[in-house]
Amino acid sequence: MRAKLVAGNWKMYGSLAANLKLLTHIKEAAAGLRCGAAVCVPFPYLEQARSALSGTSVAWGGQNVSEHEEGAYTGEVSAAMLQEFGCRYVLVGHSERRALFAESDSTVAAKFAQAQRAGLIPILCVGETLAEREDGVTAAVVTRQLDAVLNDSGVAALSRAVLAYEPVWAIGTGKTASPEQAQEVHALIRARVAQSAAAVAEGLQILYGGSVKPGNARELFAMPDIDGGLVGGASLVAEDFLAICAAA
Numbered sequence: 629m630r631a632k633l634v635a636g637n638w639k640m641y642g643s644l645a646a647n648l649k650l651l652t653h654i655k656e657a658a659a660g661l662r663c664g665a666a667v668c669v670p671f672p673y674l675e676q677a678r679s680a681l682s683g684t685s686v687a688w689g690g691q692n693v694s695e696h697e698e699g700a701y702t703g704e705v706s707a708a709m710l711q712e713f714g715c716r717y718v719l720v721g722h723s724e725r726r727a728l729f730a731e732s733d734s735t736v737a738a739k740f741a742q743a744q745r746a747g748l749i750p751i752l753c754v755g756e757t758l759a760e761r762e763d764g765v766t767a768a769v770v771t772r773q774l775d776a777v778l779n780d781s782g783v784a785a786l787s788r789a790v791l792a793y794e795p796v797w798a799i800g801t802g803k804t805a806s807p808e809q810a811q812e813v814h815a816l817i818r819a820r821v822a823q824s825a826a827a828v829a830e831g832l833q834i835l836y837g838g839s840v841k842p843g844n845a846r847e848l849f850a851m852p853d854i855d856g857g858l859v860g861g862a863s864l865v866a867e868d869f870l871a872i873c874a875a876a
Contacts, residue, residue, distance in 0.1 A: 632849060632876035633664035633790065633833050633856040635751060636863025637691060637719060640670060647673055651680035653866030658684035663856065663876035666717050667863065668751075671705055674713040682714070689717030689748070692725060695738035697745075707746035718743050719858075720750040721773065723796045733776035740777050744788055751790045751858065752777060753837065754817070758797035767816055774820060783824040791817060791834045792858040798838030800860060807847050807854075810836045814853035842868050845875035 647669070654667070658681075666687040669677050677688040694704035710718055719725075720743060721736035731739075736752070743750040754773040756766045770793070777785070793813050795805050805813075814834045822829035836848050837858030848854055856876050862868040 630831065630833055630855050631664055633666070633835060634859060634869070634873045634876050635665075635689075635717065635790075635792075635835065635857070636667040636859050636869055637722070637837075638667065638669050638673075638864060639691070639724075639860060641864055642670060642673055644673075644676065647676055648680070650864065650866050651677065654686055654869065655680055655684055657866075657870050657873075658686050661685055661870075661873050663873055665873050668717060668719050674710070674715065678714045687716040689715045689719070689751075691719045691722070693718045693720065693739050693743050693748070693750075695735055695742055697742060707742045707748055710743075711746045711748060716749055717751055717790070718748050719753060719792075721753045723753060723755055723794055723799060727796070733773055734780075736773070737776045737780035740785070740789070741781050744781065744785060749789060751792050751835070753792045753794050753858070755794040755796050755838075761795065761797060766813060770813060770817060771820055774817060778821075778824065783821060783828055786821060786825075786832055787828050789832075791832060792837045793817060793834060794837035794858060800839070802839055804839045804841075804844055804848075805836070807851050810838075810848060811851040811853055814851065818853050840872060842871035842875065845872045849876050 668689045668691045690710045720739045725731045740750045754770045756769040818829045833855040835856045835858045840857040840859045
């Protein structure tokens with residue numbers, strides 16, 4: 629049976645003082661968590677997260693990574709740098725990176741590979757926009773995004789990765805895919821991986837990301853192919869994040 633994972637994505641929020649309160653609450657509750665938990669924080673706060681969470685069951689990670697190993701790439705952060713800060717996870721291909729920073733499927737695949745070379749676990753994000761859902765091409769979009777990584781790294785690489793389905797139309801909008809809508813796409817993803825490796829598909833954690841809240845988490849996580857959540861806004865409120873972990 630696959631373990632549940634709840635990963636918080638702080639996005640570009642936080643301050644040293646606010647983070648300290650949030651991380652202290654999470655640390656105090658860590659011993660009682662019965663699921664995997666992680667926070668993906670802005671780069672400047674990685675050391676603060678490491679200091680607060682070291683020795684607990686809660687992991688930490690980055691929100692982005694360069695597709696380059698090293699070099700003259702001003703402003704970029706390499707996978708090896710993240711690894712030095714004790715990161716376990718890194719988000720790859722988040723919809724905001726794809727839409728706002730024009731990350732292509734091939735760029736996402738390259739970042740996925742770099743993360744794994746450094747020993748990180750990439751959380752690969754896939755998902756469709758509202759227009760794509762209304763056009764009935766959700767399956768084609770998600771499969772295309774997934775196949776870019778499968779073709780570049782191979783299906784076995786997914787045994788050292790996490791997937792996150794994030795319907796773009798449900799991120800930060802207050803809208804949430806129904807459990808049935810989310811389950812349909814999660815099942816599609818698992819079936820696509822199973823075409824190449826059934827055992828990898830069976831063990832693959834697939835998170836749902838799209839306005840996950842304490843009020844809807846339990847129903848979402850009860851679906852057979854939803855293995856936890858990639859949590860945005862609610863991860864900035866300790867009580868909400870921990871309630872979602874409790875649901876998992």
